[in-house]
Amino acid sequence: MEKKVFFHVDVNSAYLSWEAVRRLKIDPKSQDIRQIPSVIGGDPNRRSGIVLAKSSPAKDFGIKTGENLCTAFRKCPHLKVYPADFDLYIECSKNMIGLLKEFSPDVYQYSIDEAFVDMTGMERLFGEPCFAADLIRHRMKEDLGFTVNVGVSDSMVLAKMAGDFSKPDKTHIMYRNEIQEKMWPLPINNLFFVGRKTSNKLKRLGVYTIGDLATLEEKFVYRHLKKQGLIIHRHANGLDGYDFFHIKQKDKSIGNSTTTSYDICDYENARHLILSLTETVCARLRHKKLKAGLVSIELVDMNFNRKSSQKKLVYKTDCVSKIYECACQIFLDIWDNVPIRHIGVSLAKVSKDDHMQLSLFEEKKSKESLLYSAIDDIREKYGEDSIKRAGFLCGNISHMEGGTSKNKKNGIVYL
Known part of the structure; x- marks a missing residue:
């Protein structure tokens, strides 16, 4: 049986990157807002709303996605703020998916700025998975103007987890035989599908790391977290809780x-x-x-x-x-x-x-x-x-x- 290969492709600071690309297309000599302390979100004149996306320089000032603009300005008084433009984001997202379909017909768009790509059997066309992932990153940057992270694995959940290791513009690989070293030591809230509510429940059960969850018995997990618990237990062991491609077509x-x-x-x-x-x-x-x-x-x-x-x-x-x-x-x-x-x-x-x-x-x-x-x-x-x-x-x-x-x-x- 042919070994499965999945990529997870995630745009780096999507909203801000897409706004930067648009501005540079209009005026190539203008400043790249990704290189200055800048954010997307809210009303820049009233300094109200929240941060939807931030540049790396803004991150250096301690600005976080989701915090209100008033707090962000206290951290960085010269912060530049740009309003959200969801029509632009939809257009850029479509362009991203279109490029990914040049590499595989099986693309599952997970959100506006991320997608899973089934690359099984594509080595004959694009070489080894790591090379193909780097090629996707290069094409995104050269053709569309923004950077992405690409996670590579034999399961979708591990591709997603790998892609989040470090940013921006990186390729990360993690297969099932590497999860004890690379994934199990991570905090439980880092696991795909574990939100704050579930994380708090797990911590009350003494589960603080992904490895803690992975080594629990399924019956125990189901007793406390029902069906959601079985899904994240599979994720902790490097197994997919959902087959997104199958669900999409079925x-x-x-x-x-x-x-x-x-x-x-x-x-x-x-x-x-x-x-x-x-x-x-x-x-x-x-x-x-x-x-x-x-x-x-x-x-x-x-x-x-x-x-x-x-x-x-x-x-x-x-x-x-x-x-x-x-x-x-x-x-x-x-x-x-x-x-x-x-x-x-x-x-x-x-x-x-x-x-x-x-x-x-x-x-x-x-x-x-x-x-x-x-x-x-x-x-x-x-x-x-x-x-x-x-x-x-x-x-x-x-x-x-x-x-x-x-x-x-x-x-x-x-x-």
């Missing part, structure tokens, strides 16, 4: 996500955003005459840590209320109170099966389906803003976040 899903320009710090704001995303996803579901049986939530916090989980519905549905309720439960299960910058809601196990499981609430479900059918008709005729929930009258969250491209029209009806 199941059709309908999803919607949004990246905010501000921090989501409390459940009240988060649930409004989840409701907005759910409205859009369910509208797409109904348009395709589908029902879903599985709800997934994905979060990216201000430190760019990613979490996701899923929950099976009792019966397949296309109604907002049930899917929203389930999505909120998942959110509360995985959120560790770190401010959030990105939320995604997706639905899977979809089918055109119109059969609805009999229950005591059959009449209520039928009425709800008729209600949303009427709402869809109104939005189709008058625009998606023609009818909305009253809860979205105030605040800065759209009632259908990340919605369709239909023109929005006046004549609003409030639910």
Whole structure:
């Protein structure tokens, strides 16, 4: 059997690097903001908001990703601040993925600035993995203008862990026979999929390093951390908890996500955003005459840590209320109170099966389906803003976040 080879490619200080590249394209003689104390995030005039990305010189002043600009300015009064531009980031991200697909057809985009690449069997085209990784770094720098780290391994989780060893513009290799030396001594919070909440639980169990977790019995881990515990236990032993490529190809899903320009710090704001995303996803579901049986939530916090989980519905549905309720439960299960910058809601196990499981609430479900059918008709005729929930009258969250491209029209009806 052919030995698996995976790369993990991660852009160094992505938002700031991409802004620097744009400025240098406009004026090649301008200063490279990567070479001065600079950050992306917030309002530079009001000195409000948080640091989304920082340059290496800014890091030397002790500035950290996620801290507020007021604190950053106290550390470095001459700090340069540039606003976020997510349209630019999406364009640069697409360019990165396009380049990676020149090396392999199997690319899984994990976030806007990182991706896994299945390089199995590509040695015949690009040479040894280390050489191919260096070639990718060179092409990124020469063709696109920014640097990346590339982790190389025989599993995705180890490629991810290797890529984080030291930055910027580095290639790191770590295979399973090296994990005791290279990975096990690291703090437990460094492990892929371990956030602050899980880290605190593990420390209460006496688990402080990745090696501590790796050597525990699976039964013990499952008893305290359930399914999430089994996944991170596999990660600690250099085994993949998920096959991202298989998941991507296996199941059709309908999803919607949004990246905010501000921090989501409390459940009240988060649930409004989840409701907005759910409205859009369910509208797409109904348009395709589908029902879903599985709800997934994905979060990216201000430190760019990613979490996701899923929950099976009792019966397949296309109604907002049930899917929203389930999505909120998942959110509360995985959120560790770190401010959030990105939320995604997706639905899977979809089918055109119109059969609805009999229950005591059959009449209520039928009425709800008729209600949303009427709402869809109104939005189709008058625009998606023609009818909305009253809860979205105030605040800065759209009632259908990340919605369709239909023109929005006046004549609003409030639910």
